[in-house]
Amino acid sequence: xxxxxxxxxxxxxxxxxxxxxxxxxxxxxxxxxxxxxxxxxxxxxxxxxxxxxxxxxxxxxxxxxxxxxxxxxxxxxxxxxxxxxxxxxxxxxxxxxxxxxxxxxxxxxxxxxxxxxxxxxxxxxxxxxxxxxxxxxxxxxxxxxxxxxxxxxxxxxxxxxxxxxxxxxxxxxxxxxxxxxxxxxxxxxxxxxxxxxxxxxxxxxxxxxxxxxxxxxxxxxxxxxxxxxxxxxxxxxxxxxxxxxxxxxxxxxxxxxxxxxxxxxxxxxxxxxxxxxxxxxxxxxxxxxxxxxxxxxxxxxxxxxxxxxxxxxxxxxxxxxxxxxxxxxxxxxxxxxxxxxxxxxxxxxxxxxxxxxxxxxxxxxxxxxxxxxxxxxxxxxxxxxxxxxxxxxxxxxxxxxxxxxxxxxxxxxxxxxxxxxxxxxxxxxxxxxxxxxxxxxx
Numbered sequence: 543x544x545x546x547x548x549x550x551x552x553x554x555x556x557x558x559x560x561x562x563x564x565x566x567x568x569x570x571x572x573x574x575x576x577x578x579x580x581x582x583x584x585x586x587x588x589x590x591x592x593x594x595x596x597x598x599x600x601x602x603x604x605x606x607x608x609x610x611x612x613x614x615x616x617x618x619x620x621x622x623x624x625x626x627x628x629x630x631x632x633x634x635x636x637x638x639x640x641x642x643x644x645x646x647x648x649x650x651x652x653x654x655x656x657x658x659x660x661x662x663x664x665x666x667x668x669x670x671x672x673x674x675x676x677x678x679x680x681x682x683x684x685x686x687x688x689x690x691x692x693x694x695x696x697x698x699x700x701x702x703x704x705x706x707x708x709x710x711x712x713x714x715x716x717x718x719x720x721x722x723x724x725x726x727x728x729x730x731x732x733x734x735x736x737x738x739x740x741x742x743x744x745x746x747x748x749x750x751x752x753x754x755x756x757x758x759x760x761x762x763x764x765x766x767x768x769x770x771x772x773x774x775x776x777x778x779x780x781x782x783x784x785x786x787x788x789x790x791x792x793x794x795x796x797x798x799x800x801x802x803x804x805x806x807x808x809x810x811x812x813x814x815x816x817x818x819x820x821x822x823x824x825x826x827x828x829x830x831x832x833x834x835x836x837x838x839x840x841x842x843x844x845x846x847x848x849x850x851x852x853x854x855x856x857x858x859x860x861x862x863x864x865x866x867x868x869x870x871x872x873x874x875x876x877x878x879x880x881x882x883x884x885x886x887x888x889x890x891x892x893x894x895x896x897x898x899x900x901x902x903x904x905x906x907x908x909x910x911x912x913x914x915x916x917x918x919x920x921x922x923x924x925x926x927x928x929x930x931x932x933x934x935x936x937x938x939x940x941x942x943x944x945x946x947x948x949x950x951x952x953x954x955x956x957x958x959x960x961x962x963x964x965x966x967x968x969x970x971x972x973x974x975x976x977x978x979x980x981x982x983x984x
Contacts, residue, residue, distance in 0.1 A: 574615065575604075624913050625939065625940070629674050650688070651677050652686075657696045680723050687785055691704055704910070723787065832864050833866075834883070851883075852896065899912035920941075
């Protein structure tokens with residue numbers, strides 16, 4: 543263990559002369575010399591990334607010229623990749639529906655987000671730049687998820703939204719679940735079959751609502767607002783993607799059946815036994831966002847989990863992502879999930895894609911994030927080495943061309959090395975922790 547920590551502290555800090563996060567935003571910034579992983583194209587030795595105005599301007603090799611007046615960043619010996627996209631997270635003290643009903647399509651996660659939560663700093667320390675924050679899975683439908691960009695600053699959740707207006711825009715997906723989580727006392731269902739029946743009934747109600755709205759004439763009086771049906775209408779129209787908590791193969795089959803009946807876009811979240819239905823998922827074009835379990839136990843639905851799931855799904859042609867389901871996997875350790883999949887047969891290319899471009903597709907955000915391409919948001923991570931090495935660390939995390947995490951900054955570094963409640967750590971405890979991490983004893 544000390545060997546690993548020793549390797550961490552031997553990595554040289556990035557140049558202290560680099561600009562503060564708020565400085566030089568109008569100037570172009572050029573990141574030169576890193577082993578560059580664009581994801582959407584082959585890796586580039588001694589790559590060059592040019593960003594300006596929050597967007598990527600150019601990506602290329604060592605011969606790519608810098609714009610006049612650009613701020614230069616020497617990343618020789620490091621790895622540069624897109625910001626990690628977490629397609630399933632519970633950071634920010636998020637909440638959803640209550641016990642009044644198993645179905646809450648009108649509840650919005652964004653109305654509960656605590657932007658001051660240190661859990662967002664842990665995510666940044668893990669190289670995560672975009673998150674799908676979801677309410678819990680104890681409901682068949684626990685509410686609307688919210689897609690957040692972990693930008694610098696942020697006084698309210700509006701500062702991090704990827705939509706323009708939370709009152710009129712679709713700002714996330716719809717969290718659904720089945721399996722054992724929602725099998726509770728009334729009014730919740732007591733069986734899997736009853737769970738499916740309740741969901742089918744609600745979607746039929748939503749379909750009728752959409753038909754009534756479509757049949758309204760211009761001169762008709764305004765219809766009464768129905769927030770539940772409005773959200774489900776967005777699901778039926780394919781504008782709001784269903785993010786579906788489901789583990790077992792029979793529960794996954796139920797999701798595919800509901801999708802076939804109602805035509806909504808869906809992502810299988812967790813997908814513990816998705817490998818058993820790999821061909822069916824591929825044929826349906828349904829992606830899977832895996833929550834990797836490196837220490838199985840405690841949940842009956844995860845008995846048949848295998849670290850080979852990513853490889854099996856990849857071979858079948860399923861679009862695969864990895865997520866944290868934070869705290870199931872700490873946000874600082876998401877790279878490890880993909881690394882374990884590679885060690886169990888998944889290709890490196892698809893495992894890297896499963897951290898970046900694949901989850902971006904699953905959130906409908908691939909036009910903005912997930913790869914290093916001209917015109918996309920300038921979200922990227924600087925690593926000390928191979929993303930799949932246990933010795934590599936996140937050195938910097940940038941969002942829209944602004945530095946939001948810098949490991950060489952002691953105030954940032956403590957979120958990378960401290961406990962889950964870093965903000966409560968006393969100065970004395972932090973000093974001891976740092977000595978331990980640096981192999982000095984204590």
